Amino acid sequence: xxxxxxxxxxxxxxxxxxxxxxxxxxxxxxxxxxxxxxxxxxxxxxxxxxxxxxxxxxxxxxxxxxxxxxxxxxxxxxxxxxxxxxxxxxxxxxxxxxxxxxxxxxxxxxxxxxxxxxxxxxxxxxxxxxxxxxxxxxxxxxxxxxxxxxxxxxxxxxxxxxxxxxxxxxxxxxxxxxxxxxxxxxxxxxxxxxxxxxxxxxxxxxxxxxxxxxxxxxxxxxxxxxxxxxxxxxxxxxxxxxxxxxxxxxxxxxxxxxxxxxxxxxxxxxxxxxxxxxxxxxxxxxxxxxxxxxxxxxxxxxxxxxxxxxxxxxxxxxxxxxxxxxxxxxxxxxxxxxxxxxxxxxxxxxxxxxxxxxxxxxxxxxxxxxxxxxxxxxxxxxxxxxxxxxxxxxxxxxxxxxxxxxxxxxxxxxxxxxxxxxxxxxxxxxxxxxxxxxxxxxxxxxxxxxxxxxxxxxxxxxxxxxxxxxxxxxxxxxxxxxxxxxxxxxxxxxxxxxxxxxxxxxxxxxxxxxxxxxxxxx
DNA sequence: TTTGCCGGGCG
DNA sequence: CGCCCGGCAAA
Numbered sequence: 192x193x194x195x196x197x198x199x200x201x202x203x204x205x206x207x208x209x210x211x212x213x214x215x216x217x218x219x220x221x222x223x224x225x226x227x228x229x230x231x232x233x234x235x236x237x238x239x240x241x242x243x244x245x246x247x248x249x250x251x252x253x254x255x256x257x258x259x260x261x262x263x264x265x266x267x268x269x270x271x272x273x274x275x276x277x278x279x280x281x282x283x284x285x286x287x288x289x290x291x292x293x294x295x296x297x298x299x300x301x302x303x304x305x306x307x308x309x310x311x312x313x314x315x316x317x318x319x320x321x322x323x324x325x326x327x328x329x330x331x332x333x334x335x336x337x338x339x340x341x342x343x344x345x346x347x348x349x350x351x352x353x354x355x356x357x358x359x360x361x362x363x364x365x366x367x368x369x370x371x372x373x374x375x376x377x378x379x380x381x382x383x384x385x386x387x388x389x390x391x392x393x394x395x396x397x398x399x400x401x402x403x404x405x406x407x408x409x410x411x412x413x414x415x416x417x418x419x420x421x422x423x424x425x426x427x428x429x430x431x432x433x434x435x436x437x438x439x440x441x442x443x444x445x446x447x448x449x450x451x452x453x454x455x456x457x458x459x460x461x462x463x464x465x466x467x468x469x470x471x472x473x474x475x476x477x478x479x480x481x482x483x484x485x486x487x488x489x490x491x492x493x494x495x496x497x498x499x500x501x502x503x504x505x506x507x508x509x510x511x512x513x514x515x516x517x518x519x520x521x522x523x524x525x526x527x528x529x530x531x532x533x534x535x536x537x538x539x540x541x542x543x544x545x546x547x548x549x550x551x552x553x554x555x556x557x558x559x560x561x562x563x564x565x566x567x568x569x570x571x572x573x574x575x576x577x578x579x580x581x582x583x584x585x586x587x588x589x590x591x592x593x594x595x596x597x598x599x600x601x602x603x604x605x606x607x608x609x610x611x612x613x614x615x616x617x618x619x620x621x622x623x624x625x626x627x628x629x630x631x632x633x634x635x636x637x638x639x640x641x642x643x644x645x646x647x648x649x650x651x652x653x654x655x656x657x658x659x660x661x662x663x664x665x666x667x668x669x670x671x672x673x674x675x676x677x678x679x680x681x682x683x684x685x686x687x688x689x690x691x692x693x694x695x696x697x698x699x700x701x702x703x704x705x706x707x708x709x710x711x712x713x
Numbered sequence: 714t715t716t717g718c719c720g721g722g723c724g
Numbered sequence: 725c726g727c728c729c730g731g732c733a734a735a
Contacts, residue, residue, distance in 0.1 A: 685716080685717065685718095687716070687717080688716080688717095700726090700727090701718085702717085702718090703727080703728085704718090704726085704727060704728065704729090705717080705718055705719085705728075705729065705730095706718060706719080707717075707718055707719085708717075708718085714735100715734100715735080716733100716734085716735080717732105717733090717734080717735095718731100718732090718733095718734105719730105719731090719732080719733100720729100720730090720731090720732100721728100721729090721730085721731105722727100722728085722729085722730095723726105723727085723728080723729105724725105724726090724727090724728105
């Protein structure tokens, strides 16, 4: 049925008709950039009204109430009125009145969206073509957009852990009220291609009308464009390795709409990743079952997924965008530390993904821990990040893993290596709870880890260790005994849960056949 | 009630 | 075989 194609998605980015500001009566179209709820006046009571911040064709932003705009999206987007799941998510916790559109930016929400939308979009470019064209022509300098995570810089004060906890607990991150200017801007701290500043939603609320931070024009979102794959390659040349970014795949994911197309899009589909100021850096983490690979570029992670997990050899062009579902972005707080090296601080992972490690048995492990773990230095460093690097690196590890397409299952049994793990593990677990309950997608634990000093050394050494461990594990009698009777029922997420009935076509075959899931094994 | 998936049917 | 679904049982 066609029903499967419908997915709930947010309206952010959706094209809507709104009353003409000029008063001439002719409706104008705009793109929803943010949604916020105003329930302040009414206090807790009920009516909470949603106010949509719409980016008009002329580049201006206006706010409209629900009644004022008509949904006229041409694409599948929200069919229903304008309300989105975002609302829910945002409303859940934050007591503070300022949630504004916020919720949407929470990682979970984003993730959700990307899951739901991403793939589909990329698959049917046609649907959006019209809007894309239109959008292209309107060049909006600020392509704001919503989707992503809004980053805030408030963390300056707090250390990463604190920040993570806060974010986690609130699930919505408050936009900062005042844009701090952060220091590191100049430096290279880290760019992030996405979200850093949040979509600036207008500030929301009461006070100002909003200023969004221009500084981040960006796009956070990346690729909204439907046509995913190619882009990666195409821009590779320009964008330096470092960013790689977002490429291809991700594209679809985030927000359905456009966003970025605007400005930068002219050249390439994606926005140019600019270095973002804060101390945050964006990394892309493989969500494949036991793989926690983290790469600094989207292109790299996609390639990793495509080749390692999906078993595809072709280049990005043959990708159908599926990779998008297997990785997520994580923001790292590089602040003082470091830039460098280590990279993955536990923090970020926790925020985004709660790794509910319910499955007690195996920790994170990564298949190729070492390789990833070593992390990729800041974006800048790895030149080839986009392409080769990941592959080449991962390669070795691949040996250990078995796998082919279905690596997923094979790897399961292994346990994680050491070093980083403890940290990571503990960290994760501790915060995770919060998120995990809420949702999703991150079913795997982040192998990532740590930060610290050990960086390079650990790499080599770690590698060895791990490898040995891994092997041992594998050799040991794998699952074996369990047999008998039913398979016990996996506790982890399964395709059905992850993709939902609507996207049944995205399920692994086994799930489709109602057989034991091969993709998300437990 | 939902969800994973076994067992079995059909082409 | 590939594909699908009835229906059981765990959650």
